[in-house]
Amino acid sequence: MAIEVRIPTILRTYTDGEKSVTGQGASLGALIDDLEANHPGIKERLVEAKDGGVDLRRFVNVYVNDEDVRFIGGLDAELNDGDQVVVLPAVAGG
Amino acid sequence: MLTIAQETYDAIVAHAKREHPLEACGVVAGPVGSDRPERFIEMVNAAASPTFYEYDSQDLLALYREMDDRDEEPVVIYHSHTATEAYPSVTDIKLASEPGAHYVLVSTRDHGNNEGPVEFRSYRIVDGVVTEEDVSVVPELP
Numbered sequence: 001m002a003i004e005v006r007i008p009t010i011l012r013t014y015t016d017g018e019k020s021v022t023g024q025g026a027s028l029g030a031l032i033d034d035l036e037a038n039h040p041g042i043k044e045r046l047v048e049a050k051d052g053g054v055d056l057r058r059f060v061n062v063y064v065n066d067e068d069v070r071f072i073g074g075l076d077a078e079l080n081d082g083d084q085v086v087v088l089p090a091v092a093g094g
Numbered sequence: 095m096l097t098i099a100q101e102t103y104d105a106i107v108a109h110a111k112r113e114h115p116l117e118a119c120g121v122v123a124g125p126v127g128s129d130r131p132e133r134f135i136e137m138v139n140a141a142a143s144p145t146f147y148e149y150d151s152q153d154l155l156a157l158y159r160e161m162d163d164r165d166e167e168p169v170v171i172y173h174s175h176t177a178t179e180a181y182p183s184v185t186d187i188k189l190a191s192e193p194g195a196h197y198v199l200v201s202t203r204d205h206g207n208n209e210g211p212v213e214f215r216s217y218r219i220v221d222g223v224v225t226e227e228d229v230s231v232v233p234e235l236p
Contacts (some may be wrong), residue, residue, distance in 0.1 A: 008191070009191075063151075066155060068151045070151075088155065090151075091149045091171060091189075091191075092185075093186035093190070094145055094183040094185030
């Protein structure tokens with residue numbers, strides 16, 4: 001099971017500069033744990049503690065096959081072999 | 095220093111004035127590594143707020159896919175402040191995630207939607223550190 005994950009510029013310090021890495025997992029949460037095993041520190045940049053569990057950070061957008069994961073289950077979003085995951089920090093401010 | 099064409103400068107100012115009293119936001123893309131702000135792209139402020147801006151998540155994905163396809167990056171990331179000075183807010187600094195970009199701030203607090211000068215300033219924001227830089231407006235990019 002291989003899932004391509006597109007990494008934004010600001011997180012490439014965790015991937016030796018790679019724009020894209022491969023991971024695995026049956027859900028987005030599992031994929032992020034797998035990424036963390038190979039790229040320590042990256043998980044902390046993607047998720048945060050919330051209501052006793054963990055959830056995606058408010059200003060990090062993650063897409064599975066172009067769908068915003070917030071609409072397909074967040075960290076529970078199901079993944080399949082060949083899916084493409086894109087991570088993009090929000091462009092936002094005050 | 096940010097070097098920007100007059101036409102692009104004018105387009106950013108016009109967008110900020112048009113959206114006032116809401117914050118306007120957008121990008122000027124350019125070839126990767128060129129530091130040339132060539133392609134002006136207005137974005138929709140999905141927050142539609144006088145004190146906050148955020149790109150819609152699908153617009154954000156489409157923007158980055160398009161830049162990727164064209165071997166571009168965001169050279170300028172701009173937004174307006176409508177009641178305060180053209181200096182990055184605490185939120186701007188916390189959320190800045192393009193260390194290679196020029197963050198342009200325009201303030202429309204003095205003249206709103208009307209004619210008149212605006213503050214137009216540019217910054218680097220890297221790891222929470224803000225560094226202001228000069229802005230050079232040129233007739234055309236060299």
